[in-house]
Amino acid sequence: MPAAPGSDPRFAIEVRDLVKRFGAVTAVDGIAFEVVRGTVTGLLGGNGAGKTTTIGMLMGLILPDAGSIRILGHDMPGERAALLERMNFESPYVDMPHRLTVRQNLTVFGRLYRVERLKDRIAELVADFDLGAFVDRKAGQLSAGQKTRVALAKALLNTPEVLLLDEPTASLDPDTADWVRGRLEAYRAKTGATILLASHNMPEVERLCDDIVILRRGRIEDRGAPADLLRRYGRDTLEEVFLDVARGTRAEGADPGLRREEDEA
Amino acid sequence: MSIARGPTGFSLARVGAMVLRYWYLLSNSWPRAVELIYWPTVQMLTWGFVQLYVAQNASFFANAAGLFVGGLLLWDVLLRSQQGFAFAFLEELWSRNLGNLLMSPLRPSEFIVSLMVISIIRLAIGMLPVTLLAIPLFGFNIWGLGLPLAVFFADLVIAGWAIGLVIIGILLRQGMGAEALAWSLMFLLMPITCVYYPVATLPAVLQPIAWALPTTYVFEGMRAILIDHTFRIDLMTAATALNVVWFAVAVVAFYRLLAAARRAGSLLQQGE
Numbered sequence: 001m002p003a004a005p006g007s008d009p010r011f012a013i014e015v016r017d018l019v020k021r022f023g024a025v026t027a028v029d030g031i032a033f034e035v036v037r038g039t040v041t042g043l044l045g046g047n048g049a050g051k052t053t054t055i056g057m058l059m060g061l062i063l064p065d066a067g068s069i070r071i072l073g074h075d076m077p078g079e080r081a082a083l084l085e086r087m088n089f090e091s092p093y094v095d096m097p098h099r100l101t102v103r104q105n106l107t108v109f110g111r112l113y114r115v116e117r118l119k120d121r122i123a124e125l126v127a128d129f130d131l132g133a134f135v136d137r138k139a140g141q142l143s144a145g146q147k148t149r150v151a152l153a154k155a156l157l158n159t160p161e162v163l164l165l166d167e168p169t170a171s172l173d174p175d176t177a178d179w180v181r182g183r184l185e186a187y188r189a190k191t192g193a194t195i196l197l198a199s200h201n202m203p204e205v206e207r208l209c210d211d212i213v214i215l216r217r218g219r220i221e222d223r224g225a226p227a228d229l230l231r232r233y234g235r236d237t238l239e240e241v242f243l244d245v246a247r248g249t250r251a252e253g254a255d256p257g258l259r260r261e262e263d264e265a
Numbered sequence: 266m267s268i269a270r271g272p273t274g275f276s277l278a279r280v281g282a283m284v285l286r287y288w289y290l291l292s293n294s295w296p297r298a299v300e301l302i303y304w305p306t307v308q309m310l311t312w313g314f315v316q317l318y319v320a321q322n323a324s325f326f327a328n329a330a331g332l333f334v335g336g337l338l339l340w341d342v343l344l345r346s347q348q349g350f351a352f353a354f355l356e357e358l359w360s361r362n363l364g365n366l367l368m369s370p371l372r373p374s375e376f377i378v379s380l381m382v383i384s385i386i387r388l389a390i391g392m393l394p395v396t397l398l399a400i401p402l403f404g405f406n407i408w409g410l411g412l413p414l415a416v417f418f419a420d421l422v423i424a425g426w427a428i429g430l431v432i433i434g435i436l437l438r439q440g441m442g443a444e445a446l447a448w449s450l451m452f453l454l455m456p457i458t459c460v461y462y463p464v465a466t467l468p469a470v471l472q473p474i475a476w477a478l479p480t481t482y483v484f485e486g487m488r489a490i491l492i493d494h495t496f497r498i499d500l501m502t503a504a505t506a507l508n509v510v511w512f513a514v515a516v517v518a519f520y521r522l523l524a525a526a527r528r529a530g531s532l533l534q535q536g537e
């Protein structure tokens with residue numbers, strides 16, 4: 001599967017002029033961004049900002065009205081089936097079959113992703129995510145934290161080169177959430193995978209992300225490394241930056257000339 | 266890392282994975298397996314006793330043993346093949362698992378084939394014991410139909426899949442609001458496809474509609490065997506030809522509904 005002409009090998013994800021309308025509502029309004037291979041990029045924005053629609057288009061579940069997406073150099077959704085073998089996804093808003101045991105679920109998904117030496121891979125993930133105590137329990141009987149660990153194990157079954165995470169630590173207690181973040185950091189360090197993370201948890205974004213894309217009303221409102229955003233907005237935390245963007249407010253001393261990438265250009 | 270991890274065409278391994286997923290579901294939940302047998306058995310007993318009663322009081326029915334039970338068993342093949350197909354898909358909506366599947370490499374064609382396979386497995390679990398039970402209880406051996414039974418079976422199952430395909434297409438586009446179709450749509454066909462009576466019984470205005478359904482030819486063909494003791498090859502040919510047309514229409518409808526769901530973003534809004 002040769003890469004599409006014009007794609008840049010430095011980027012795992014290239015989004016160009018992406019537009020999606022639902023009737024009269026423009027959910028995504030001409031956004032463009034790239035995700036450098038091997039980095040973690042945060043996709044931030046309030047409710048209705050266009051995060052879920054963007055992730056849906058990146059996974060080929062929603063067809064864009066205009067623009068293009070290239071993942072690992074290949075067209076999405078044009079080469080969707082082949083690309084999805086190299087990607088994976090995790091969200092607390094999607095469950096695994098409740099009446100199947102954890103091991104059965106991992107077996108089914110491992111076969112869907114055609115994972116080689118599947119039993120060994122499952123054993124490895126069971127050890128990595130500490131699933132041993134409930135691997136033969138039905139998925140519907142697990143706690144929220146256990147379910148998240150299983151969902152992450154499923155998301156890493158095929159050792160994805162691109163991993164999309166939609167609020168991976170939502171509804172987890174701080175200890176479990178911290179543990180999950182540690183596992184994600186370890187996975188990225190071990191495999192060099194690219195991660196796109198949609199989250200409302202600003203400390204999580206600050207800890208994990210190399211780059212941040214902030215969406216507002218379907219447009220990219222700002223982007224940059226966490227430290228750059230803090231400096232430019234004159235804030236101490238990303239949560240304050242997020243509120244500034246959402247409310248259109250600025251701190252005294254914020255750099256007024258560097259708000260949007262388009263403005264910079 | 267490698268650019269491609271292997272052949273990316275239709276994968277029997279992924280079909281097998283989905284069949285395994287549904288098999289786990291059945292084997293993990295004995296009430297589901299029992300339910301597969303329960304309803305066909307209750308129906309067969311009810312219609313079997315009706316037939317016994319009618320046969321005792323009408324010579325026509327006495328000479329056409331198995332008319333009701335045969336109709337019922339073939340109707341159940343149609344109904345269970347459609348429901349087995351659509352309910353397996355509904356399991357994904359009920360468990361909020363559809364997102365995981367749609368974001369996996371599973372292709373729609375592989376998903377459809379796996380639903381077909383599991384509907385046959387569910388059908389076998391539900392119907393085999395019932396057909397065997399009908400022999401000692403009502404003296405009706407559907408297996409005695411021989412080769413025609415295989416043709417009847419194939420035509421009914423394919424018709425059930427065609428209807429199931431359209432239903433899951435509508436579910437993808439409309440979400441759980443369309444769930445009732447999976448339970449009820451087939452029963453709209455029941456009076457028109459003439460399970461228990463000849464097409465001539467219908468009002469003239471409904472008869473062309475009945476003859477447009479492949480399943481009508483199957484039930485007429487069954488009556489020809491049980492009443493006239495003849496296998497009507499013309500009826501079976503018509504049933505198969507219509508099935509080819511209806512199944513092709515169903516496949517096109519499914520893919521169009523899937524494309525519409527992708528445009529509308531409804532694949533991300535599935536679930537209860």
